[in-house]
Amino acid sequence: MPRYILRRLLLLIxxxxxxxxxxxxxxxxxxxxxxxxxxxxxxxxxxxxxLKVLAELGLDRPILEQYxxxxxxxxxxxxxxxxxxxxxxxEQILLRLxxxxxxxxxxxxxxILMGVPLGVLSAVKRGTAIDFSSRLFSLLGxxxxxxxxxxxxxxxxxxxxxxxxxxxYVPFFEDPLASVSRMIWPALALGLGVGAIILRYTRSSVxxxxxxxxxxxxxxxxxxETAVLFVHALKSAxxxxxxxxxxxxxxxxxxxxxxxxxxxxxxxxRLVLSAIENRDYPIIQGTVLFxxxxxxxxxxxxxxxxxxxxxxxxxx
Amino acid sequence: xxAPAFDSPVAKSAGAxxxxxxxxxxxxxxxxxxxxxxxxVAIFAPYIAPYGANQQTGAMLATxxxxxxxxxxxxxxxxxxxxxxxxxxxxSVAFPSVMLAVAIGLPIGLLVGYIGGRVDxxxxxxxxxxxxxxxxxxxxxxxxxxxxxxRNLILTIAILYIPRVAMVTRGPTLSVKTREFVLAATxxxxxxxxxxxxxxxxxIMAPVLVESSLLLSEALLTExxxxxxxxxxxxxxxxxxxxxxxxxxxxxxxxxxVIFPGLxxxxxxxxxxxLGDGLRDYFDPRIRKQR
Numbered sequence: 001m002p003r004y005i006l007r008r009l010l011l012l013i014x015x016x017x018x019x020x021x022x023x024x025x026x027x028x029x030x031x032x033x034x035x036x037x038x039x040x041x042x043x044x045x046x047x048x049x050x051l052k053v054l055a056e057l058g059l060d061r062p063i064l065e066q067y068x069x070x071x072x073x074x075x076x077x078x079x080x081x082x083x084x085x086x087x088x089x090x091e092q093i094l095l096r097l098x099x100x101x102x103x104x105x106x107x108x109x110x111x112i113l114m115g116v117p118l119g120v121l122s123a124v125k126r127g128t129a130i131d132f133s134s135r136l137f138s139l140l141g142x143x144x145x146x147x148x149x150x151x152x153x154x155x156x157x158x159x160x161x162x163x164x165x166x167x168x169y170v171p172f173f174e175d176p177l178a179s180v181s182r183m184i185w186p187a188l189a190l191g192l193g194v195g196a197i198i199l200r201y202t203r204s205s206v207x208x209x210x211x212x213x214x215x216x217x218x219x220x221x222x223x224x225e226t227a228v229l230f231v232h233a234l235k236s237a238x239x240x241x242x243x244x245x246x247x248x249x250x251x252x253x254x255x256x257x258x259x260x261x262x263x264x265x266x267x268x269x270r271l272v273l274s275a276i277e278n279r280d281y282p283i284i285q286g287t288v289l290f291x292x293x294x295x296x297x298x299x300x301x302x303x304x305x306x307x308x309x310x311x312x313x314x315x316x
Numbered sequence: 317x318x319a320p321a322f323d324s325p326v327a328k329s330a331g332a333x334x335x336x337x338x339x340x341x342x343x344x345x346x347x348x349x350x351x352x353x354x355x356x357v358a359i360f361a362p363y364i365a366p367y368g369a370n371q372q373t374g375a376m377l378a379t380x381x382x383x384x385x386x387x388x389x390x391x392x393x394x395x396x397x398x399x400x401x402x403x404x405x406x407x408s409v410a411f412p413s414v415m416l417a418v419a420i421g422l423p424i425g426l427l428v429g430y431i432g433g434r435v436d437x438x439x440x441x442x443x444x445x446x447x448x449x450x451x452x453x454x455x456x457x458x459x460x461x462x463x464x465x466x467r468n469l470i471l472t473i474a475i476l477y478i479p480r481v482a483m484v485t486r487g488p489t490l491s492v493k494t495r496e497f498v499l500a501a502t503x504x505x506x507x508x509x510x511x512x513x514x515x516x517x518x519x520i521m522a523p524v525l526v527e528s529s530l531l532l533s534e535a536l537l538t539e540x541x542x543x544x545x546x547x548x549x550x551x552x553x554x555x556x557x558x559x560x561x562x563x564x565x566x567x568x569x570x571x572x573x574v575i576f577p578g579l580x581x582x583x584x585x586x587x588x589x590x591l592g593d594g595l596r597d598y599f600d601p602r603i604r605k606q607r
Contacts, residue, residue, distance in 0.1 A: 018445035022454075026461050143586035145537055147544050148578035151560060155567040155574055247447070254452030258541055262564075272453070273545065276460040288457045296448050 004307050008300060015296045020074060023289040024067050027281065056081070079286035084278045089286035092271060099169055100267035103190070103256050106183055108245070110191030111198055116241065118195075119202025123210065124229065134199060141196025146255045150189035150262040157185070167264045186263040190255045194248055201244050202237070209237040239310045246302025250295045337598045344594025350587025358403040365397035369554040377569050386576040390566045395559065395573065399580050402554035405466070406584070409548075410535035413470045414528055417477035422524060424478070425485025426512060430493055436486070446479040452541055459547045469548055473535050484527040488520040522599040526592055533588035540581045556581045 035053050054060045061069065073080070079089035122134040157166040170179040209215060210233055218232045219225075257269030264270075268287055275283035338344045357364060367373055370393060378388040386395035428439045455472050462468040492498065498515050506514075542548035543557025551558050556577045563573030 014441055015445050015448060026457055030461050143589055144582045145540055147541060148560065148582060151564055151574050151578065155571050158568050159571060250448055250450045253450040257453055257456065258545065261545060284457055284460055288453060291453060292449055295450055299448055
């Protein structure tokens, strides 16, 4: 087990290098002159300002050296400085991280609470009306853009339930109850889509396990269906689901960015989008890098969790 | 999550046999219908749309009626016409980006799978990294840096999907290259290029086709999401995402502004999802049996 953990941690290194290199590249693909793009024409013509901007971004050095220098700064927690806010990028990120984290965790909880039980039910009752309707629900959930679900919640909330606030954010530690009841709407919009995928995945995973020999043996022993399902089948059916949930955290992050815009939540998504409007490139770059590394970490945790539950992984 | 093995070499009458499968399976049939209607609507859009995309109809925020089936928006533009004309923008982003991703991803996957060994594990690592990226977030960043335009939208989506196509090509290539008919061709002295083209490629097209259909649905979603955020198709050009996003401004004055563009996105995505699922069932009888 410790060897597996070590191996997985070592594999994180190429991921960090890859993701950071991709984010680093972003700064180089801005078409045209970068200083003009960032500071406007008058600043770009000012030689002094020009050199200062290039030095701040490290653009006055050879490209590989730039990358190493930039990466070194990242490891020290220095993501550069925001053009607009003035302060360090990491300060802005950490300020907004808890908000996005709350949205992500709540969405994932809704998705799991909805997807796993419905998926199991659908597999057990395969071929019945229950199975059919939950599969239809899953198909619709997968096909409905989360920003459409979110917009519908906002629109119908505003028209028919004006007393229920759906927009904005209440800090969790200020008023936990109000915070959760406000955040539940965007979390629902985001969680429904992910839950639909989890439902589908759970269903096929359980179906596969139910066809295994050892499940047949358990049934032949005369165990009740409930015992077969909960003692024997679910244990191994849940393993691929944990892995998959890790992978879908990437999808969740993308969704959170859009839903923060829909629900006016001042999280990392809004930070990126307003930075795009203001051409605050260090903020965009820093947030994308931060979130991508976060996703890589969540996937790692899910994998370790699987290794903890599934004895077969240790041999790998 | 491994790609399914496709055991039967491609049948000669693949088209006819698929059609038979479609007629038996209502889900695939509806998927095929939705996708075909969508393409036809996009082709003949200017003849179908009763108004121009930016034509003032004189009625602002009109609710749906015979004259304006989807109502009008706050600028008095006919939403039905905008949805019809918007299909062109959505499809002209989705199709080229998926085709570009296939054009680049397929050869990569083919070569990586065929060469195998260290090259394979090296690329597998890279794909692993790319899979972990939050796709839409990266698309947002790419477009933000490149600037929003139809060309950049296509490029961005294509870049995101290249690893996906390469991945579904690589798996079957790995398994097909060890099959007897490939060994036989090798023993007859066929070169690698010929083996790849004549023997491997026809046998791996099925999973690529399935993935392409699913990617089309995702590309439609991504385009809509970016346009919704103001980073895709630029107003006043019609796009389902643009109209859904714009409709929020005066949403209290009529939910129809967001419902129709949103439903259109949903149905389009649903269509390509159903088609992809249907294709997968058709090509992989193992799954068909399981359902």
